[in-house]
Amino acid sequence: MAALRHPQIVIASDLAQGDVVVLGAAGWERDHLRAKIAYDGEAAAALKAAADAEVAANRVVDAYLVDVAIAADGAPTPLHFREQFRFAGPSVRPDLGKQAERREGDGR
Amino acid sequence: MTAHDPTLPPRPNSAPIGYAYDEYDRAFVRERVAEFRGQVERRLAGALTEDEFRPFRLMNGLYLQLHAYMLRVAIPYGTLTSRQMRQLAHIADTWDKGYGHFTTRQNLQFNWPRLVDVPDILEALADVDMHAIQTSGNCIRNVTADHFAGVAADEIEDPRPTAEFLRQWSSAHAEFSFLPRKFKIAVTGAEHDRAAVKVHDIGLRVVKNAAGDIGYEVIVGGGLGRTPFIGKLLREFLPRAELLAYLEAILRVYNRFGRRDNKYKARIKILVHETGLDELRAQVEAEFAAMDRAPFAYDSEEFARVAAFFGTAPYDELPERSEAFEKAKADDAAFAAFAAVNVAPHRASGYAIVTVSLKPIGGIPGDATAAQMRALADAADAYGFGELRVSHEQNIILPHVRKDDLHALWRDLDAVGLATANAGLISDIISCPGLDYCALATARSIPIAQAISKRFADLERQRRIGQLGVKISGCINACGHHHVGAIGILGLEKKGVESYQVTLGGDPTLDASIGELIGPGVSAEEVPDVIENLVEFYLAERCEGERFIDTVRRLGHKRFKESARREGEDGSGI
Ligand code: HEM
Ligand code: SF4
Numbered sequence: 001m002a003a004l005r006h007p008q009i010v011i012a013s014d015l016a017q018g019d020v021v022v023l024g025a026a027g028w029e030r031d032h033l034r035a036k037i038a039y040d041g042e043a044a045a046a047l048k049a050a051a052d053a054e055v056a057a058n059r060v061v062d063a064y065l066v067d068v069a070i071a072a073d074g075a076p077t078p079l080h081f082r083e084q085f086r087f088a089g090p091s092v093r094p095d096l097g098k099q100a101e102r103r104e105g106d107g108r
Numbered sequence: 109m110t111a112h113d114p115t116l117p118p119r120p121n122s123a124p125i126g127y128a129y130d131e132y133d134r135a136f137v138r139e140r141v142a143e144f145r146g147q148v149e150r151r152l153a154g155a156l157t158e159d160e161f162r163p164f165r166l167m168n169g170l171y172l173q174l175h176a177y178m179l180r181v182a183i184p185y186g187t188l189t190s191r192q193m194r195q196l197a198h199i200a201d202t203w204d205k206g207y208g209h210f211t212t213r214q215n216l217q218f219n220w221p222r223l224v225d226v227p228d229i230l231e232a233l234a235d236v237d238m239h240a241i242q243t244s245g246n247c248i249r250n251v252t253a254d255h256f257a258g259v260a261a262d263e264i265e266d267p268r269p270t271a272e273f274l275r276q277w278s279s280a281h282a283e284f285s286f287l288p289r290k291f292k293i294a295v296t297g298a299e300h301d302r303a304a305v306k307v308h309d310i311g312l313r314v315v316k317n318a319a320g321d322i323g324y325e326v327i328v329g330g331g332l333g334r335t336p337f338i339g340k341l342l343r344e345f346l347p348r349a350e351l352l353a354y355l356e357a358i359l360r361v362y363n364r365f366g367r368r369d370n371k372y373k374a375r376i377k378i379l380v381h382e383t384g385l386d387e388l389r390a391q392v393e394a395e396f397a398a399m400d401r402a403p404f405a406y407d408s409e410e411f412a413r414v415a416a417f418f419g420t421a422p423y424d425e426l427p428e429r430s431e432a433f434e435k436a437k438a439d440d441a442a443f444a445a446f447a448a449v450n451v452a453p454h455r456a457s458g459y460a461i462v463t464v465s466l467k468p469i470g471g472i473p474g475d476a477t478a479a480q481m482r483a484l485a486d487a488a489d490a491y492g493f494g495e496l497r498v499s500h501e502q503n504i505i506l507p508h509v510r511k512d513d514l515h516a517l518w519r520d521l522d523a524v525g526l527a528t529a530n531a532g533l534i535s536d537i538i539s540c541p542g543l544d545y546c547a548l549a550t551a552r553s554i555p556i557a558q559a560i561s562k563r564f565a566d567l568e569r570q571r572r573i574g575q576l577g578v579k580i581s582g583c584i585n586a587c588g589h590h591h592v593g594a595i596g597i598l599g600l601e602k603k604g605v606e607s608y609q610v611t612l613g614g615d616p617t618l619d620a621s622i623g624e625l626i627g628p629g630v631s632a633e634e635v636p637d638v639i640e641n642l643v644e645f646y647l648a649e650r651c652e653g654e655r656f657i658d659t660v661r662r663l664g665h666k667r668f669k670e671s672a673r674r675e676g677e678d679g680s681g682i
Contacts, residue, residue, distance in 0.1 A: 016152055017222045018177035058154040061172060081606065082543060086174050090544040092472055092554045096205055096220075097175050 002041030005067070009035040009076050010051040011083060012063035020086050020098065021060060023051050028060060030098070032087050033075050037068070129237040136280070137234045140241060144168050145227035152224065167247075169240030170226055173547050179218045179226060180243040181233060183498050185253035185271040185295070186214035186505075190485035190494040195236040197481035203229050208481070210466060210474045212500045212538055212589055213292070214252045215243055219545055241279070246287045248278035248359070254296045254303045255499035258418055259461055259507045261453040265314045265322060267297035269415040270351070277352050277404075284359050288366035289374035291359070292331075304500055306330045306339040306620035307592055309376045310358065315345060323347045328358065328388075329380030330620075332586035337377040338620045340385050342392065349406035350396075356404055357396040361388065421493045421508050426458025430511035443518050445567060446529040451514065460511050462492075463531040464504040464521060469565045470558050473539040474502035483524040491517045502538055503531065533570040534578060534643070535561040538589050542582025542599055543606075549582035551599025551606035556580055556635050563636040564643075573643055576656040579614070592616035594657045595639060596623040608635050612642065612668055613660045626669045638672050645671030 009032070010023040021028040022035035029035065038044035044065055051063035066083045068076035078084050089097015129137070144164065151161045165171075169180040181196070196216060200208050203225045204218040211217055221229055233239055242249055251271045258266040274293060278284065284291070296303040297314035305311025311327035324346045330339025346354055362376045365383065380388055437444040452461040464484065467473050476484070484504055488496045491513045497505035509517055521527040530536045537560060540546065542553030557580055564570055579593030583600070590596030596611035607629035614623030630638055643656070645668060650659045660668055 013172055016224050018172060018175075018220075020175060055158070058151070058157065061158050080604070082174075082549075085543060089175055090219075090554075091552060092544050092558065 004038065004040055004044060006079060007068050007070055007076065008038045008044045008047070008065045009068055010047050010063055011035075011066050011078075011086065012051060012055070012060035015059055015061055023047060023054075023063070028054070030101075032098075035068075035076055037070065037076055038065075134234070134237070137237070137239050137241070140168070140239065141227060141230045141234050144230060148223060148227055163245070166244040167241065168226075168230065169243035170221075170223075171244065171547075173219070173545050174543070174549075175545065176220045177223055177226070178545070179221045179229060179240055180211075181216045181218070181238060181240050182243045182250040183214045183216060183238075184250060184275050185257065185268045186255050186498040186500075187257075187268065188496045188498060189236075190488040190496065192236045192238055193481050193485040193488070193496055195232060195238070197478040197485070199229055199232055200478040200481065202232075207475055207477045209472075209541065210476065210498050210502050210504070212502060212540075212587065213250060214255075214498045214500060215250060216498075217541075219541075244290075245285075246289050246291075247285050248274075248281065248287075248291045248293065251275050251278065252292070252294045252303060252308075252500065254298055254301075255497040255505050256302055256452065256461055256507070257297065257497075258420075259454050259456070259459075260298045260300075260302075261455050262299040263297050263455065264299070264316060265297040266415070266418050267295040267303075267312075267314055268418045269411060270297075270312065270314065270324075270348075271295045272414055272418075273352065273411070274355070277355070284363060287359070287363055288368045289371060289376075291362070291376065293355075301616075301618045302499070304589070304592065304616040304620075306618065307332055307336075307589070307616060308339065310355065311339050317345050321347065324351060326354070326358075329377040329385075331375050331377040332589060332591050333375065334372055334584045334586070335378065336586065336591040336622045337381065338622065339377075340380060342385070342389055348411070349408075350401075351406070353399065353401040353404035354392070354396055357392050357399060360395050360399070361391045365391070420456075421495070423456045423459060423508070424510070426456075426510065426512070428457045430458060430514075433511040433514050436515035440515070442529070443515055445571065446518055446527060447514060449529045449533065449571065450531040454508065456508070458511055460509050460514060462506040462509050462514070462517065463499070464506060464526050465528040465530050465536060466503050466526075467530060467536050467561065468525055468528045469530075469535060470562045472554050473537050473557050476504070480524050480526055483520065483526065487517055487520055490520070500538075501531075501536060503536070529567055530570060532575045532577075533567075534564050534573055534576045534639075535570060536577075537561060538577070538579040538593070540581050540588035542580070542588075546582060546587075548585060549599070550584070550601045551582055551608065552632070553580040553582040553588055553597070553599050556597060556599065556608065556632060559632070559636050560639055563640060573647065574655055576643070577614075577616070578639070589616065590614070591622045592620065593623060594655075594660065595642060597635065600629060602629055606632055608632060610635070610638055610642075610672065612672075613657065613665060615657055624665050626665075626672050641672050642668055 022032045024034040067079045088099040147164045150156045171178045205220045209217040251274045253267045253271045292308045293310045294303040294305045294308040295312045307330040313325040326343040327339035328342040367373045450463045491509045492506040537557040539553045539557040543549035577594045579589040580597040581588035581590040592614040598609045611623030615621045
């Protein structure tokens with residue numbers, strides 16, 4: 001299997017809502033902790049192919065692979081700050097975006 | 109509005125003025141909403157792919173950003189009624205997250221609309237004669253104007269009737285709906301340029317010739333973005349009667365010869381640069397001479413009719429000096445500071461122009477909550493004939509306030525956090541959304557603005573520093589005008605982290621200049637120190653009456669550059 005320098009996940013924008021989603025085992029998820037993680041080239045290619053099919057099926061827009069680091073608890077964190085912001089929301093408005101929903105949800 | 113809609117009879121010069129749409133305009137906007145509703149339905153049903161849908165949504169001002177869609181609403185020539193402002197607040201509350209972002213191009217951006225809701229939002233805009241048409245895409249964008257239009261003490265003529273004529277001409281103009289690139293026009297009618305006409309694709313200045321006739325100075329090829337250019341003088345005096353035909357000729361030449369092979373070289377500024385001004389002028393004049401000008405014939409009655417809609421407000425006859433105002437200033441130092449900085453002279457005796465800063469210390473430049481929008485609408489009704497303006501500095505203007513009312517207005521504004529006395533000062537920062545919202549960004553810009561604003565929080569110190577434009581962009585596209593900031597800041601990515609380039613000496617006015625880099629990029633944390641060093645150096649070196657930009661020009665770039673480095677001798681990379 002072709003090794004990846006970093007594990008990868010797929011991120012996209014939901015067509016109808018416009019918010020950020022990740023591809024999970026059972027489809028698109030709002031919570032990036034539920035993202036399906038690819039550890040090798042084949043798995044990443046399969047993830048991307050599945051995402052492209054979803055783009056073609058007009059459920060999401062602009063799907064792409066993102067390099068992540070995996071924390072001890074298994075949570076994927078994007079390596080690039082751009083995607084870190086996409087998973088959080090505007091850094092200047094902690095009351096908005098996913099960071100706010102997360103706080104409201106389970107205190108994480 | 110619909111002069112070039114092929115389904116309607118041609119009405120080249122008939123203008124529906126400002127927001128008093130006539131039935132044609134209402135019908136046109138409603139049709140566009142219905143059309144877009146259909147497109148959204150087909151997109152959601154999967155009948156349109158994103159590639160097919162994207163041009164449609166962009167034509168209606170809808171982008172896809174980092175966290176959500178973004179809808180850009182046009183505020184033609186920056187003029188807004190209180191009713192429209194209330195509707196924007198209603199939209200923010202109903203379909204967005206309770207706020208909006210006023211931009212440098214006299215637009216309002218909603219950052220969180222859902223695609224499914226956008227048709228309803230557009231419908232709500234149409235209810236108050238507003239829309240998002242031509243706020244994106246490669247067409248002629250919202251025509252902007254001096255935000256002090258019609259009330260400035262230094263004005264030759266209100267630029268808005270001209271801007272309205274241009275809006276008429278350019279709206280749904282079939283031939284110019286697929287230009288090589290976007291096209292931005294700004295108009296000013298005053299001596300002092302508050303509309304940044306030299307950094308637009310076309311800048312127009314209302315001027316008077318020796319015979320006393322009114323016409324236009326035509327400036328072409330200005331622009332910011334990755335290759336900034338100061339606009340060049342194409343025509344010193346264009347008679348008003350030839351305005352539309354001449355602009356049509358310019359656009360035709362641009363449409364024909366502007367580059368389409370590379371979008372970074374597609375703006376008219378590049379065409380002007382590569383063709384040469386004289387050659388381009390010859391091409392425009394040739395087109396102008398050869399074209400059928402009849403459809404663009406000037407109708408002076410129509411112009412007068414349009415101008416009447418922007419006529420003088422029903423001012424009371426008042427003495428120039430207001431005792432109430434003078435007394436309030438004497439009694440209340442905070443109000444006196446506000447009056448000194450945010451209040452400008454009005455052409456009518458006893459009235460003043462008030463700039464309401466959307467730059468609270470540490471706040472997000474240009475953002476206003478729905479509650480603030482309503483408070484502004486209420487203030488406009490109570491104190492200013494129900495009229496508001498949006499400035500390219502991302503502030504709101506109340507253009508006609510009785511001096512007698514200034515103190516009461518200030519108290520009302522203060523109650524909703526809108527009384528920051530910093531118009532034109534170092535914390536009145538222009539900032540684009542940057543990486544907090546924008547999909548094209550390479551770095552954040554808002555937190556940089558906030559950090560600088562907090563560093564200089566002391567308004568007394570800000571007043572001592574005086575006029576100083578800090579402008580910040582989150583990428584090379586330069587939406588935050590950093591090239592023309594006396595201090596400009598450009599956010600980039602360097603080795604995986606945000607890095608900021610600082611430029612010095614930019615100026616958006618008639619003395620326009622592009623800022624020069626002072627050195628290699630610095631980290632976000634270092635930016636306030638660099639700015640502080642520059643400011644301290646200026647304070648130490650300035651001569652009586654000199655603004656920051658004047659001192660930069662007198663002493664030269666090099667001396668300032670050295671001052672910015674001062675703290676960096678330890679190799680911290682400043
Ligand atoms: C958030 C979504 C935005 C996107 C995707 C965007 C995109 C762009 C791009 C691609 C350019 C460069 C065009 C060129 O050089 O050909 C540009 C320029 C510009 N934009 Fe934006 N922009 C956005 C927001 C804004 C905002 C919020 C403002 C006002 C604060 C703004 C005002 C401008 C201005 C003044 C310019 C430079 C003037 C010029 O056109 O040369 N834009 N924008
Ligand atoms: S300058 Fe760049 S980051 Fe800022 S709004 Fe424009 S495109 Fe986005």
